[in-house]
Amino acid sequence: MNAQNYIKLDFPSQSCNEAFARTAAAAFAAQLDPTLEEIGDIKTAVSEAVTNCIVHAYPKEIGRISMRLRILPDGQLEISVRDWGCGIENVEQAMKPLFTTGGEERGGMGFTIMDSFMDRLRVRSAPGKGTTVVMVRALRQRRKRI
Amino acid sequence: MNIHTAFSAGRLTLYLSGELDHHEARSAAGLIDQLLDEYLPRDCAVDMSGLNFMDSSGIAVIIRISRRLKDMGGRVWIENPAGQPRRVLDASGIDRLVPVAISR
Numbered sequence: 543m544n545a546q547n548y549i550k551l552d553f554p555s556q557s558c559n560e561a562f563a564r565t566a567a568a569a570f571a572a573q574l575d576p577t578l579e580e581i582g583d584i585k586t587a588v589s590e591a592v593t594n595c596i597v598h599a600y601p602k603e604i605g606r607i608s609m610r611l612r613i614l615p616d617g618q619l620e621i622s623v624r625d626w627g628c629g630i631e632n633v634e635q636a637m638k639p640l641f642t643t644g645g646e647e648r649g650g651m652g653f654t655i656m657d658s659f660m661d662r663l664r665v666r667s668a669p670g671k672g673t674t675v676v677m678v679r680a681l682r683q684r685r686k687r688i
Numbered sequence: 689m690n691i692h693t694a695f696s697a698g699r700l701t702l703y704l705s706g707e708l709d710h711h712e713a714r715s716a717a718g719l720i721d722q723l724l725d726e727y728l729p730r731d732c733a734v735d736m737s738g739l740n741f742m743d744s745s746g747i748a749v750i751i752r753i754s755r756r757l758k759d760m761g762g763r764v765w766i767e768n769p770a771g772q773p774r775r776v777l778d779a780s781g782i783d784r785l786v787p788v789a790i791s792r
């Protein structure tokens with residue numbers, strides 16, 4: 543029954559929505575009975591992806607962010623975060639540790655953290671059109687549901 | 689995000705609590721700058737025992753503190769990270785730049 547469940551959230555790129563997005567993701571993931579550590583990992587990855595939309599995709603305007611969470615048929619959690627902002631010229635370079643176009647306030651560790659906390663990370667981007675980050679995480683089944 | 693301080697014998701301890709994300713990072717960095725200007729510490733310990741959440745924006749705040757302390761000729765380290773913030777510290781490799789002291 544879980545297999546088809548999903549949520550979709552659309553929100554403007556205001557930084558106060560970072561906490562909301564990660565909390566919503568954790569609440570959705572709760573039906574998979576995750577450990578505390580898994581909840582932390584999900585919140586972290588969502589926070590990184592959403593922050594990137596706010597900081598990089600829409601540096602000078604407020605734009606639309608769309609987050610979708612879905613339980614895949616095999617029970618894994620898929621998280622997708624999409625924007626229609628400036629896009630990334632060179633995705634491979636952007637994903638390297640310490641690479642940032644954000645200057646002093648950024649550390650260039652966002653993609654590295656998403657990658658290490660999720661099982662799969664895929665980034666699709668087109669300059670001028672926007673970026674979609676898709677992450678998949680398998681959650682340990684702790685106990686069988688009755 | 690809240691920051692409490694203790695100062696003694698040239699050592700400033702910053703007790704971070706709450707959540708340190710991008711939304712909170714700018715005001716946190718500004719407040720920490722003020723505190724460093726005010727106390728001019730020799731050493732600075734960042735106590736994370738009260739921190740519930742941190743992401744790479746928090747790592748950037750730590751790097752900024754470490755740069756400032758280096759300019760002032762002082763040292764900085766992280767104390768008592770737990771749970772999610774500790775996993776983010778581990779994943780970021782920050783310990784190559786700022787020592788992380790784990791109690792227990």
Ligand SMILES: Nc1ncnc2c1ncn2[C@@H]1O[C@H](COP(=O)(O)OP(=O)(O)O)[C@@H](O)[C@H]1O
Binds near residue numbers: 599
């Ligand atoms: N949604 C996005 N839109 C445009 N550029 C992005 C987006 N996400 C990431 N980037 C680019 O990739 C770089 C690396 O991102 P990240 O690893 O999260 O580090 P940071 O956010 O600290 O710069 C960013 O500096 C930016 O140039």
Ligand SMILES: [Mg+2]
Binds near residue numbers: 590594652653744
């Ligand atoms: Mg980032």
